Amino acid sequence: MDRENKMADVLRRAFEKKSTEKTVVGIDLTDEFSQVSYGGLTGELETLSLSAEEEKLCIPTLLAKKHGENIWLFGEEAYEAYEAGDAVLIDRLLARARAKAPVEVEMLDYDPIDLLALFIKKCLSRLSEVTPLERVISVTVTVDDPDTSAIEALDAAVDVLRIKREQVFFLSHAESAYHYMLHQDKSLRNGDMLICDLRPKGLHTMLMAKNIRTYPVVVIAGEKDHPEFLPEDFTDARSDIKKKEAKDKAFFDITGNVMGDRNVSVVYLLGEGFGGAWFPETLKNLCRRSRVFMGNNLYSKGACYGARERIEETNEEKGFVFLGKNKLKANLGMNIVREGENAYMALLDAGKNWYDSGKECDLILENDDPVEIVVTPLNGKNIRNVRIQLSGCPVRPPRTTRIHLDIRMTSEDMVKVCIADLGFGELYPSSGLVWESEFSIA
Missing domain, CATH: 3.30.420 (Nucleotidyltransferase; domain 5)
Incomplete structure (x- = not known):
């Protein structure tokens, strides 16, 4: 797929270029059909049509590889080549990427993530014919059910495309x-x-x-x-x-x-x-x-409007x-001491999509007590503290252990916390220890 990798480099460079005019893109991705809408930060939105003669807004979510050649087609062109007996057809691109099983094409195994990325890449390449990609500051992909497997597949596809992760967002159909x-x-x-x-x-x-x-x-x-x-x-x-x-x-x-x-x-x-x-x-x-x-x-248009809201609230x-099913149903934070005063530090905020919820920070521990995460449900009831024991952490004087805390949601109910011992300068070098903990907020 060397030819496709070159296309990825072209797309990446286009996204990295600066432009005074800004464009947001929304991609509705399903296993049957996909649509691509786009527009500026204000005004009307347009939807990509694959035909100049008639309005064809639905792109069949298909790829096809020509027999014996490293030539890949997408959408209707893919189906037409398959019908003519000239190519091998690959369907259900999102479902295959979620399942992660290799896809065999002409006795070769292909990573389904690469195939999904290739389809998105070809959609963006076709979009570049009507609007310069260097103007694009945000791409929002909307899917029916952004569960853990879908988010993992889309995240991996974005990595393959080499688009900056902060430029890409995911939404459910409901939120779009x-x-x-x-x-x-x-x-x-x-x-x-x-x-x-x-x-x-x-x-x-x-x-x-x-x-x-x-x-x-x-x-x-x-x-x-x-x-x-x-x-x-x-x-x-x-x-x-x-x-x-x-x-x-x-x-x-x-x-x-x-x-x-x-x-x-x-x-x-x-x-x-x-x-x-x-x-x-x-x-x-x-x-x-x-x-x-x-x-x-x-x-796809709703995804564009959502992108506009992320950039600047209208x-x-x-x-x-x-309040959708993918929204975080509780606030997570820590009770800390800041400048000698007791304070609450928010980590994850209720109301955000679980797959957008994550935070990293450095903290200095008062002593060797467990790290405590405060979980406060939206209704304010049944507040609880989740204690994470740092087993094996070197014994040091008070306030001489610095840690790096990484907390993020892995599904709508599950939280993963990763804590690394950073030590305290040359006096107390890092032990290299890392502690991981997962818990439910349901």
């Missing part, structure tokens, strides 16, 4: 939808938002519900899978009318149950499965209650907070 919702016209965000995402594996609904009785206003995503409700091709005018009516009735019932009596101001229908006009009664009912839109690039999101 939250950012998208708050950046729409006020008439579309007076109430709740419903997303119906019709995927190959079934319908996924997401109700973004606001609690306007609190300040800041809390937004919670109520998500539900409907695996029995699969997409069907109703684009043919000769499609079975009774089958259409039954499908329409089932969709009518699902949306009615999800919405209940809530004030839903806008509904988004995502996915190719909503083509074919097979749900007239459901659409009529939805339009009575809400504004209804169809499309595919909500998550007025659109002031007064709102999103």
